[in-house]
Amino acid sequence: MRLLKRLHWGDWLILAVLLSGAIFFAFQTAETLNYKWRWHLIPNYILGWHTRRQEWFANLLLQGLAVTVRISICASLLAVLLGVILGLARTSRNLTVRLLARTYVELLRNIPPVVVVFIFFFFLSQPLIEALGLERWARGIARSENNAVWVFVFGDMRLFPQLVAGTIVLALFESAFVGEIVRAGIQAVPNGQREAARSIGMNYWQEMRYIVLPQAIRKVIPPLANQFISLIKDSSIVSLISVQELTFKTLELVASTRLIFEAWLTCAGFYFLICFGLSQLFSRLEE
The missing domain is CATH 1.20.5 (Single alpha-helices involved in coiled-coils or other helix-helix interfaces)
Structure with missing residues (x-):
């Protein structure tokens, strides 16, 4: 009211x-x-009823939504970690470190995300998964009986390698933008405070830990929140490498039922609810 x-x-x-x-x-x-609109069929593809077991189960769209949430959380944590390292490297006193960090950032910011996804998937994440033996390990967890915690956190463990691949690809792409946000926050701290820190005998890492980063964090939280919302929307890109998130599951639903407009509008509604809810939450936190 x-x-x-x-x-x-x-x-x-x-x-x-x-x-x-x-x-x-x-x-x-x-x-x-x-x-012919058939909206009455959509709820069954969100939450279905198993007649034999007499219980509700998460159907295609809800399964995809859960994977989207998981991959967004994991990728955002990894992107923040890499972004902080990139931000520190971009403001380093060492010229070589600055140039390497800038090269990484400029490459990722100026190449279409679809191309970045395929390059990192085939040349980095997929060989890494094979080298670490994650696929064999995940199948062993999936066959075991005491895997409830793993399933709750990561979903179907048979699809764990795809989840890891999507997380790595998405985090590497988003870390370039996070790194620029961190760099801007560090450089927004007045030089006088850094000079004062050095005048009392602080080294570079003490200066960053006690003087610069505490002030930079307050400045970078709003743009980082916006970047996290952007990451959730960008997560749809990893459907191209067969990560079974919300967009991938929507494509499956459209192909099997021909509920074209209903499925895609429902998919858009899920993305809107997540992103709008997070924007409201972050607005409260900023206040």
Whole structure:
């Protein structure tokens, strides 16, 4: 009710335009494309009922959503770790370190993400998974009986190698942007404070730990939050390397049922709910 009272006539006009557009889209789809809407089938592909076991189970879309959440959390943690290292390297006093970090950042920022995903998947993550024997290890966990914790954290352990590959690829791509955010936060700290730290005998790492980074963290949290939301949307790219996240599962659903508009609109709705909810949470945290 409080929100409705705060709406201006312009807000109502925008809502009316959006509603009219949605109605027009539905009408055009039904009349021009001769498309028959079947929304009543979608809930069953989110949460299904197993008649033999007499229990509910997560169906295609909910399975994909769970993988998207898992890969987004893991990739964001790894991207932040790599991004902090890149940010420190970008502000290092060593010219070679700065040039190497800048080369990494500029390459990833100026190459299409689809190309980056394929390059890192075939040349880095896939050989790494094979070298570490993760596929054999994950299959052993999947066959064991006491794997409830592993399944809860990582999902189907038979798909664990794909999850690791997607996490590595996504984290490496996003770390370039996180690194630039960290660099900007470090450079936003006034030079006078760094000079004061050196004047009392602090070395570089003490200066960073006690003076620069505590102030930089406050500056980088808002853009990092936005980057995390962007990472969730970018996670759809890893469907190209057969990571069974939300977009991949939506493609499977469309191919098997021909629920084209219903499936993709539901997929978009899931992404919107996650990203909008996180944006509201981060706004509260910033306050």
